[in-house]
Amino acid sequence: MVRMSVAGVAGFILVFIESYIVMLFKGYQTVEFGGISPFVSVWAMNFFLLFSILTQVKNWYLEREEERAENYSDERL
Structure with missing residues (x-):
């Protein structure tokens, strides 16, 4: 549940970071997504990536925690 929340929020933020990078490279003043559907598609891709x-x-x-627990139990014997 926490992973989904973090991925959703970070995916939304990542859309704006990606848009800013495109604006810098292309020299644009704004970015037009072409509607809500392309915006949600980009957000969904970022969500699943994250x-x-x-x-x-x-x-x-x-x-890593399991390995540490095994090493700890081996050291005690």
């Missing part, structure tokens, strides 16, 4: 990254980070963290 959600998958956060999932990988969570899995890495859990595996």
